Amino acid sequence: MQRKAWAIYLKPEKKDEYKQLHANAWPGILKQITACNIRNYSIFLREPENILFGIYEYHGTDIEADMKRMADDPETQKWWALTDPCQSAFESAAPGEWWVPLEEVFHHD
Template sequence: MIRKASVMHVYPDAYEEYKRRHDELWPEMAEELKNHGAHNYSIFLDEETGSLFAYVEIEDEERWDQMSQTEICRKWWVYMEPLMETNPDHSPVSKNLKDVFYLK
C-alpha cells in the first residue's frame, strides 16, 4: 500500500457545504475511487485557516493517476469548484506532502 497526503484550501464560507457534499458523496464517485485503488481516504479541515489535509492509501500510482481522467472525477471537480481553490481544469489546487514519519 502507498500512503499519500496532500493539502488543499476551502473557502471560509463553504466549510459546512464542503462537509455536506462529502457526507453525501455520489455512490458512483466512491465506486470509481475504489476502482482506482483508493483505501482509507480521509480529509481533515483546519477551521482557522481553511486548509484541508487529505490522506489516502492507494495500490498503484499509475492506476491512481488515471482517476483524474474519469468523467465522474471531472464532474465532481466542477461541482466542488465554487467551494475551494481550483486550477483552470477545475481540479483542486493541491500540494503533495512528503512522507517523513510513519509508525506502524
C-alpha cells in the first residue's frame, strides 16, 4: 500500500460548485476510483488560501497503469471537465502537472 497526497488551488468563485459536485459525486466516478485500486480517498479544503489537499491509499501493483486507466475512462473525462475549471495549478507546478504531489514527512499508525 502506498499513501499519496496532492494539492492544488481552488478558484474562490468556484468553491460552492466544487463542493456541490463532490457532495453528489457520480456513482460511476466512485466505482472507477475503486477499480483503479484507490482506497481511503479524501479531499480537504484550506481556507482562506483556497488550497485543496487530496490524500488516498493506493492498493494496486501498477499505479501508472491504473492512473492511465482512470484518465482514459470517458465518465472520468466528463467529471474532470466539470472539476478542472474549478482549480488552478500552483505556480511551482512542473509543465503538464496539475495537482502537485506532496512529500510525506511524518506518519504514525
